[in-house]
Amino acid sequence: MQKELWKNFLIEDSYENRVELLNIHNYDGRIQNYHELRSMSNSKLVDFILHPLHSTKDYIECLDYVFKAFERLENIEENYLNNFIIPVIADWPGQVNIRRAITLRIKKGINSGVPEQVLNLIPMIGPLHVSLNSREILFQTYHFFFEMLYHNLFGDKKILSQKPKQTVINLILHLTYHGWKNIRDIVTKRFGNLKDAEYQMMIDLLDNSIPLTLDIYAILFRSGFFEGYLESTVKIWILFQRLRRHNYNKAPLMFLSDVFYWTSKNHPIINILKNNLPIFNDYFVENFHSSLRHQTAESNSELQIIQKAKIIDAERNNNPFKNSFVNLRNPAKSQIKELKSLEKKVSLFLFSIFDKIHQNIGNTKQINNDRYPKFYLPSFDIEVDVKVLPLGWNTQKIPADDKFCDANNCLLSNSIDLSNGIVLLCGHSFHKECLSTLYDDKCNFCFDYLSSGIEKNIKSLDQRLSTSLKENEIPLFEKENNNDDENDEEENIENILERTECDVENQYDIMYQQWDVRYADSSGDDDFTVPSEQVVERDLMQQLSLPSTSIDTEIPLTPPVIDKKQQFSVTAECIVYMFRKAVRSGYEEILHWYGFAESYDKRINEIRTINKVKINTAKQQVYQEVKKLLPDISDVNLRQQLSRARKLYKLFNAVGVEKIKQVTYSANAISNLNNTQIQNIIDYVLSKVIADDHQNPKNNQVNASEAQEQSLGSVEVSVSSMPTESQIKKNAYDTTLQNSPPIPPASQVSHVPIKISKFPEDRNIIYEAVHKRFPFLSWTKSITWCRDAFEYTDPEAKCPACKSVHTHRGIWGDWTCQDKNNFYYLACPWDIYENKKVKIATQG
Template sequence: MLETEDADLIGFFDELYQGTNPKTKSDKTNNSNKKKLVSLCYFLASINNKYINGIKADIGSYLQTSGASATSIDTLANLGLSVSRMTVNQQKKIVSDEHKQSVDNYCLQNIEKMFVLNIDDYHNIHRRTMPSLLETHNIFHFVTILLNSNPNIPRIPCFSNNILIHNPKGIDSKLIIKKFENYFMNQIGKSYYEQNELWKNLLIEDSYENRIENLNVHNYDGRIQKHQELRSLNNSKLVDFILHPLHSTKDYIECSNLLFKVFERLENTDYLDHYIIPIIADWPGQVNIRRAITLRINRGIASGISKQILSLIPMIGPLHISLNSRETLFQTYHFFFEMLYHDLFEDKKVLSQKPKQTVINLILDLTFNGWKKIRKVIMNRFKNSKDAEYRMMIDLLDNSIPLTLDIYAVLFRSGYFEGYLESVVRVWVLFQRLRRHNYNKAPLVFLSDVFYWELNNHPMANVLKKNLPIFNDYFVENFHCSIKSQTAESNNALQIIQKAKIIDAERNNNSFKESFINSRNPTIFQNKLNYLERKVSLFLFSLFDKIYHNIGNTTKINNKKCLLPNNIDSSNGIVLICGHGFHKECLTLYNDKCNHCFNYLSFEAQKNINTLTARLTTPLKNNEIPLVEEKINNNSNENNDENIQSILERLEQNIDNQFEILYQEWSNYDSL
């Protein structure tokens, strides 16, 4: 276009490019040089015309975001490389002032579609700091209100066939227990690994690339190239980002009212009177919003809560289920993972009680893949052993670990609703067994809603089945990561709020970021993963050999009763993943369900629901205590984790022969 306007420019850009000697450089270097040349041309043009300052404005904004001082920005402006600090601030104010109108426009453009809401808290802590008499750290607590939409999902009515989307019974324990008895108890008698083998053709391909992505599933950095459709914010809209606590039910009601005011501003629309907005949140978000809904249904206007709260459908975030299940499992079996960690990375390496999520993900992944290599020969040797040590390890390796790895990263993101629903049941059983506070209730609420919608053929059930990945809490976590990476510790509250709105405004148009800010593609070489898997296998061979030779010194998991005489051949028995064993005929008479586990789970489900219902029906008070206690991390070892990449770089030992010898040795063992 420029060459058309000015014939003197014909060939000019080609000459500049050829001057970089591109034939001797790699494609990556040549692409980088092209970007530099474009920038150079902008700077040259701006000398002649001060209004050509687009790239300078981006640089100025980036410098301020990175914590550069006002003097530094103004100095670079004098050099012609940036706009002044004052110009940067003016542009930020313009974007911030226009934000309200952009929210209205977004809602109007998508008013015929379904909205999905995220409400979550954010704080500006960039690093861990120890208390000091010489330094204070002002921590600001914000609330993020984020909407998502999908052009392929129509809006969902509150009523369908005169059936309200909210179950009038609240959390329906009878419906849950009935579903458990009639269907899910048969499924969860098998290990998750066995069940997953039946689903493989419906799930994300089990490739090296997808495995690396799954290892980074709890890394919300938008610069990571993989799964950009999730990491981008193209279909998201920041409704508001405010300085506000988010602890109590009243806090959530006040923040929800900000969303309701947006829809009140829209002309000729009564969206909230007729249609629903699912809100995907962590446990505090779910329990507090649900409490507000329960109080409004039970007490009406007397509750003091707006009727519009009934348009919200709180759902537990799948990302938080995944995160909490992995952390809970890791902390419960820390003694095992610590032994494995030392075997993999030397005895001197310290594995803290609460390592970084990337470390947890890697160890769980290696443990499972190392187990898969030897699973067949191990189980062939032990057969139907009910030894307590053996059954504990089988449950951990064949059931719990693969479940926590897959529930979000594979099942949810694949959109396989039936598998995800069954896994929510399984993960509730895991939370219940491991006594995980609050999360031994959260999945029950989700299950109650889904079973109610299915029972009454509400459209919400069908939308959920066909569009599962949109009901995600990843978007708000990704947004928070963007804020943290684009703000500095020195920023005040107003600057952080302005930056949040700028990030939102640039979500579909940020050529500077796409062109010049380095993307990330964290990876672990496949040969190192294979090496570590085999080390895990060798460790497990040694562990199971000790368990084998200790049989008889530990107790067996015994049933209290059996329907048929015990003189049936033991080879005719079946040991379920729970550890309870049955004669095949007995299990058939129990309809292939473990009656012991069903009695336990139904009792615990009822108890948890009763406890939660009491919390949800408690009236609001002026100075009430939050329903969910804040987690205080007193673990001083959290920062002791060495960078996992630096550890992996030192792995060089070849153990292939050792693995093959042990594998063959175990293959030749006679079974028990």
């Protein structure tokens, strides 16, 4: 975070000032906020020419016009250039080409072909361009994160281009930073002294990189805080170097080299810089060019453009008559409400991101060993370049996963006390004693990385600057495409904010209080500690006793590998998919762990039944199948996750899957409860259900022993995909029924299973048999090649399999085999071992 010293120089943190900072790269002179900083009254157009600027020779020719302009100055007894220097605040092309001309003149003199007057120029990198490029490269590098945030704020249908306009970038960066400020303390309290790669990536982005890009020009430079600006220039170079931003990983080094040299020589210019920093600004040129671009067209002639430039300059200076008619814009008043709302929405979004990160601690994996390796981020389900991670991961020694202290010769290797430890901004962590004694209180790994980067960049730059001029000069670098993406429609901040929903105060307050209550006692811990199990147990009893809400708990899966022998409805691939899905999911985490445990145990039961083996043999076989498909998961981790998943399944299988969204605790917090506590919650919730039934006799259609089953099946949970062999269409089945004779009453229908020739070809015959026997069942879809879903059309009908009245109004139809006899049966989806089933058809 920003240093306390900087606060003396920072502008007041009000929403009015935040709106002004959003428009930092909007060069509209009518904007009322900080009008004096945007004013061009102290600038004057000396001359205006149209000339290409592609090579160093082009710049030398243009500089000749500048020199002649100074020679025309009146009331000067001697030549101006004999007594004064000219600071040239320019972008990268301007800086590198002018520096090349100066270098060649110094080294080769008159033989360089460069006029002597260039030695009067002092090129400096424009702070506005540093700000522009740092924000842009940061946004592009972390586009996967900002796109998620953008969709969360404005909807999934909104397109965020890879390179949006600066106004959009500024808005998202500002919202991210201030949304983070709201929750920073409570989040860092939760994670404590953790060196997980994903967590450190987010802390580096939110705590360091975003504030740096926002402050370096808008606050530090414009406030004239030279020391803060100089320190930020060092940091911005480190950011450019890590993100591999070509050219701008060299530009700050030239400015720093000049400043350090002037300071060592006690040159007068250093005091001028310190006392007058804001005037060394490239804003005025950018402002003027922006106005000219908006008031001219490509069809204008050279003379017309020059005349328009002079008119703009004349109108901008000393024109009180025109100013009285100018409608000064003050966007702050209309945008403050929307900004407050959006910042709260960002905070909510970040809460969810850090919840995912905590669930995936230690699961970030390096994918390859390339020069710039890629890493898999489980919380974002994406592969990224190593530059996305903090500086430490870009060095020769990345932060260790299996130990805390990264020192090569740790002095406290056997110590598990992390109160003596520190995690640096780069991601490396040390015992304080090791850092002080072995490394003189600095990270040598990152120091070596940065030192090597400086040497390589300076060597490359020196070669460029020392290259002699040629007849056919070519640019020193390829021209970059700075055109804004055509897909970016949201270029105006006012337009974006107009469509913002503002009703997030309650959501934010609730979420913040939940985090605050859960992690209030963890500030002194080095590792995150979940709230006490007694508190979780008590709260879950209350939350799960509330009336159920309808939720969609169908888990979509990619097509699993189908069992070619058509014996099993659940494959090992399906189980592993549930595992991966649970690891990567957010608010659906509990639901996916539920599905993982269900499919895992169901496969054990199928193998035990079909292969006629003991249960321990079946368990061992399933575990080996799953482990083989999860090579990146340790045995300890897999067994621990399975144990936790079974607790979640036990709880919500009993009280109802529809209650998952009623709990405010994470899957991790719930699974930390012991089995006794889980059963206590189940008994309490079911006792409330029975009590409610006694109070409402009209709903008391089942006895107390059936109360648990009555709450099981609120919604279908499918653990497989859509069919891959037989794409059965519902309308085809409906047509078959329409052409069939009237269905007799259920009491007259034979309960003997029908015989079919082949499955799944005779699937429609089975559907007709189900409908005749149970007229209240209607086929809805095929979940897999061997499993169907039926829904109830009669709300009072009982489950054909378990004879209970379910609120989920659904049942499964399965095709399987036993004793080499294939058959189709109906089974309650919540009876995992399928002891209660109804046989419909056999193959004969």
